[in-house]
Amino acid sequence: MTPERVAGMFTQSDGAFRFARWARPLAPVIFGTDDASLGPLKDGLRVVASLADLSLVEADPEFGSNFMMFFCRDWAELRDVPDMGRMLPDFDGLIGRLEAAGANQYRHFAHEPDGAIRFCVCLLRMDAALAAMPAEDLAQLQAARSLLLWSDTAFRDRSPLAQVPAGTIVAPDVAALIRAGYDRALPDASDDPALAYRLAARAGLLLGDLA
Structure with a gap:
């Protein structure tokens, strides 16, 4: 080290x-998965957040949710999600770049005035590699990559x-x-x-x- x-x-x-790190509790919301996966996904987030002594809360007072995970089978599906363009700069261009790169995940961070993380959007295209992961492991992966600005x-x-x-x-x-x-x-x-x-x-x- x-x-x-x-x-x-x-x-x-x-x-x-x-x-950069988070300066507020995580208020996660998860879209595009079945109800049976929600519990394990939140358990995985909670396990990793505990490393940072961050709590998971039901709502953020400013955003409602400040940690958003979107699951899709194809990047183009996200074009039908309302207000996605307001959360992600150059959204149409981003989808094109993700498709061209064959990417299966993407994270976008917004920051507080002092630079701390205030908001994160995780996009996940469920290809064979991600689909093979248990839901809790997948959530741990995303949380580990999102608690700091690596x-x-x-x-x-x-x-x-x-x-x-x-x-x-x-x-x-x-x-x-x-x-x-x-x-x-x-x-x-x-x-x-x-x-x-x-x-x-x-x-x-x-x-x-x-x-």
């Missing part, structure tokens, strides 16, 4: 370091989840970074790469406790 490695987890492909390349070559005999968990190094990222002594948002040193120190201690 070196500062350089941590810095890479929050350095975007344009070279800019950007760290680099757009942070999980290009790996998953933030890990398999253990008891089931699926957030990988220990990712869990340690999430916990470290929500240390109250740290800012809610920063573009200063020096923050990576403070994150690395805290995450390293947490990993040591897990060993």
Whole structure:
């Protein structure tokens, strides 16, 4: 858990370091799935949110919901969802880019005036890979990727989840970074790469406790 490695987890492909975390409880709402999946999905969100001591609430006072998950079989289906264009900039162009890339997931963040995360939209196209995941694991995956503003390349070559005999968990190094990222002594948002040193120190201690 070196500062350089941590810095890479929050350095975007344009070279800019950007760290942000949530400063309010999560108020999730899930669209496009069956009732039987809602419980496991929310359980998965709750498990990962607990790493950051974030609570799940029924409603956000400003937005109603501030963490929205949309499931679809094809990206084009989302064009029929009311007000999607108001939530996602250049929505039509985005759908075209997702189709061209063969992507199966996308996240969009909105931010507080100080840079903290205030809103997240997760779009999921249920291809074979995502459809094979249990609902709770899928929710853990999305929560792990949404509780911090990770680099757009942070999980290009790996998953933030890990398999253990008891089931699926957030990988220990990712869990340690999430916990470290929500240390109250740290800012809610920063573009200063020096923050990576403070994150690395805290995450390293947490990993040591897990060993």
